[in-house]
Amino acid sequence: MSRWSFTSAAIRSSWLNRTSALLRVAQSALANTVQHADARRATVTLSYMDTGLALDIVDDGRGFDPTAALPNDAHFGLSTMRARVLALGGSLSVESADGTGTALAVSFDHPPTVQEVGT
Amino acid sequence: MLATEPDLLVVEECATAEEAVRIAATVDVDVVLMDLQFGAGMDGATATAAITATADAPRVLILTTYDADVDVLAAIEAGASGYLLKDAAPDDLTHAIRAAANGQPALAPSVANRLMDRTRNRGSALSQREIEVLQLVADGLSNDKISKRLYLSQATIKSHLVHIYTKLNVDSRTAAVATAQRKGMLRRER
DSSP, X not given: OOEEEEEEOOOOGGGGGGHHHHHHHXXXXXXXXXXXXXXXXXXXXXXXXXXXXXXXXXXXXXXXXXXXXXXXXXXXXXXXXXXXXXXXXXXXXXXXXXXSOEEEEEEEEOOOOHHHHOO | OGGGOTTOOOXXXXXXXXXXXXXXXXXXXXXXXXXXXXXXXXXXXXXXXXXXXXXXXXXXXXXXXXXXXXXXXXXXXXXXXXXXXXXXXXXXXXXXXXXXXXXXXXXXXHHHHHHHHHHHTTTTSOOHHHHHHHHHHHTTOOHHHHHHHHTOOHHXXXXXXXXXXXXXXXXXXXHHHHHHHHXXXXXXXX
């Protein structure tokens, strides 16, 4: 891997309870990239949008067929990531095919504000 | 035109953004006048980011014909200290160069107006990333191509498009591009 890049807006306090999950996902996804992807470039992007937040980890490596059997460690990493994200109410998707790189995306809707929840 | 100003000296001129980055790093200049599009090579916003990222960097003043939000926002984000249009009066240009040399911003009035409009309409204004995505849609790229270009998943590209449609009150790619072009967010066909 010769090139890394990171893009993000400033973290908002309402997201602090999810930052550790996002960090773990980013770590696992990048570990997979380093071990399996043979990529030249990987980019991590944190996007704040009107309705929520998205974390994308995208590389230009060899890709894989997400429906096929994976090496045990990669498979385990993905299921752990997905479970962690689902438990917090988010979603995780993997876009990849042989030879086209891999994009892993996690998204969370904005948590309700204190006013919406009531006190 | 600048040659008639006693306190301004044109040190170098060049035809590509790559050359501008190289010269700015090796020659002692105070202000770089930068256009935005140079054919197939590096674009002006990327060059601006490269120039302003260095220590003791010169100020970069954009001088271009492009006045769409997509270009203005990218240039400012890249670190440009001013943004002028090529129809600016000579006095405005020399004033802006002196301002830039002193670390002060300089914006064409129409550009300043557009930025103020964005602040006033914060809820409905497209984010810089949304405008970037929509410009690529206008350029004819599929979601897959946009995803590869921006190093984002297609899922996130789709989320951006949903938010773009909501803010522009449209329900198709074509309508989103037409509306955004009419509002001056995207480059016009030329």
